[in-house]
Structures are given as structure tokens and as C-alpha cells.
Amino acid sequence: MSLSVRMGDAGWMFTGYRRRRYHARKEALMAAPVLCAVCEKTEEFCDCEKYCTICKGQYGIRLCTDGLYYCPDCREACEMRLANELTR
Numbered sequence: 079m080s081l082s083v084r085m086g087d088a089g090w091m092f093t094g095y096r097r098r099r100y101h102a103r104k105e106a107l108m109a110a111p112v113l114c115a116v117c118e119k120t121e122e123f124c125d126c127e128k129y130c131t132i133c134k135g136q137y138g139i140r141l142c143t144d145g146l147y148y149c150p151d152c153r154e155a156c157e158m159r160l161a162n163e164l165t166r
């Protein structure tokens with residue numbers, strides 16, 4: 079029995095997200111303000127339409143440390159931190 083049978087497309091996607099998360103954390107250590115990946119402004123000045131980068135939801139959307147917007151649910155699922163938490 080191999081584990082790969084249970085790792086469908088969703089499994090690969092999740093692996094990708096985790097890899098990005100580690101990349102984001104490394105950049106976060108440099109203490110630079112997190113910028114919106116689209117307009118390259120901070121959350122405060124970002125004028126983009128804010129929706130969750132994963133589920134496209136529009137409730138409670140916040141900029142996270144990788145420069146993308148997440149809803150509270152997806153943020154928790156990806157263990158993503160708010161951009162603002164770093165600058166506080």
C-alpha cells in the first residue's frame with residue numbers, strides 16, 4: 079500500500095501552500111512591511127478589491143504575511159499570520 083494513492087490533487091495543492099508559507103516566513107523575519115501582492119501597497123493604503131485568495135470569500139478579509147488576502151477560515155487552515163501582527 080502506498081500513501082500516494084491517498085494524496086490526490088488536493089494533497090499536492092496543500093503541499094504548495096505550505097511551501098509558500100515557509101518562504102513567506104523567511105521574508106517576514108526581515109521585518110519589512112507586508113505589501114499587497116497586486117498593488118504593492120500596505121493593507122492600509124491598498125485599494126484593491128479584497129477577497130480571499132483561496133475561497134474567494136469577502137468576509138473578514140485581511141492581508142497576511144505573504145502579501146495575499148485571506149478570510150479567517152482559510153487563514154486558520156493555512157496557519158497564516160496577519161501582516162499587521164509583524165509591525166506591531
Ligand SMILES: [Zn+2]
Nearest residue numbers: 114117124126
Ligand atoms: Zn492591493
Ligand SMILES: [Zn+2]
Nearest residue numbers: 130133149152
Ligand atoms: Zn477563504
